[in-house]
Amino acid sequence: MNRHFKWALVTGASRGIGAAIARILSENSYNVLLLARNEALLREVSREIIVKGGHARWLGVDLTSEADLKKLREWARNSEIRFSLLVLNAGIAKVGKVLEMSMEDWRKVLEVNLLSPVALIKNLESFITSPGQLIFINSAAGKTAFAEWGAYCASKFALRAVADTLRAELAEKNIRVTSVYPSSVNTPMHDELSLPWDRSKMLKPEDVAKAVLAATEFSDNVNVNDITVENISGKF
Numbered sequence: 001m002n003r004h005f006k007w008a009l010v011t012g013a014s015r016g017i018g019a020a021i022a023r024i025l026s027e028n029s030y031n032v033l034l035l036a037r038n039e040a041l042l043r044e045v046s047r048e049i050i051v052k053g054g055h056a057r058w059l060g061v062d063l064t065s066e067a068d069l070k071k072l073r074e075w076a077r078n079s080e081i082r083f084s085l086l087v088l089n090a091g092i093a094k095v096g097k098v099l100e101m102s103m104e105d106w107r108k109v110l111e112v113n114l115l116s117p118v119a120l121i122k123n124l125e126s127f128i129t130s131p132g133q134l135i136f137i138n139s140a141a142g143k144t145a146f147a148e149w150g151a152y153c154a155s156k157f158a159l160r161a162v163a164d165t166l167r168a169e170l171a172e173k174n175i176r177v178t179s180v181y182p183s184s185v186n187t188p189m190h191d192e193l194s195l196p197w198d199r200s201k202m203l204k205p206e207d208v209a210k211a212v213l214a215a216t217e218f219s220d221n222v223n224v225n226d227i228t229v230e231n232i233s234g235k236f
């Protein structure tokens with residue numbers, strides 16, 4: 001018998017924070033649909049969830065591709081699944097001064113971090129339950145601007161505006177909206193950035209996942225607008 005009953009979709013669930021969110025939700029009464037591009041990693045995370053008695057499906061999608069979003073919508077239509085929760089987590093970071101970063105990198109950061117969650121929600125709007133919930137994984141960089149992080153900060157400041165606006169617009173549909181603002185988290189994102197930061201002082205992906213779970217545990221009539229999560233030793 002399937003002990004689960006609600007479906008959650010998690011973007012960027014192939015690794016890092018998204019994988020931790022998928023795991024914790026699957027342990028707490030959610031079936032989970034995992035999205036990202038790397039199918040081998042998605043399969044691995046799903047298998048791990050299923051072995052522990054959870055219910056997981058996955059779909060390889062590039063969230064910036066209209067064709068892939070259409071594939072996702074078809075998948076939702078065919079499977080007759082309705083999502084109680086969308087976790088908009090997928091994101092990328094590129095570091096560089098505002099005037100030195102290529103316009104190509106500017107566009108990529110804004111496309112993945114800001115526009116792809118909007119496109120995803122637009123595509124899946126009719127597959128979200130009422131009551132329902134959207135949780136955006138924002139960042140400390142969504143509230144404070146840091147030198148060399150201009151594009152990333154711009155994407156996350158704007159993502160905050162999207163979340164706040166959707167909260168106002170979707171309340172009548174009983175859809176709650178939360179933004180989670182973590183400081184640095186020790187994930188594969190930092191393998192690529194290779195900054196001289198002490199990764200042992202960063203948050204763990206599971207810390208952010210716990211904040212997401214906490215936001216789901218309030219009553220359907222309660223909006224938990226913002227959750228800030230920081231390591232006690234500082235931002236990184």
Ligand SMILES: NC(=O)c1ccc[n+]([C@@H]2O[C@H](COP(=O)([O-])OP(=O)(O)OC[C@H]3O[C@@H](n4cnc5c(N)ncnc54)[C@H](OP(=O)(O)O)[C@@H]3O)[C@@H](O)[C@H]2O)c1
Pocket residue numbers: 011012013014015016017018035036037038039041061062063064089090091092112137138139140181182183184185186187188189190
């Ligand atoms: N790590 C931090 O210090 C930190 C701090 C605060 C907030 N955050 C935010 O937390 C979120 C997750 O970050 P993370 O640290 O877990 O990063 P990560 O380890 O690099 O994981 C990023 C995830 O996003 C997916 N992704 C990236 N581009 C995609 C695309 N075009 N289509 C589909 N999936 C895509 C990746 O999957 P594929 O490569 O398989 O597509 C991966 O699953 C991001 O929004 C990030 O801004 C991170």
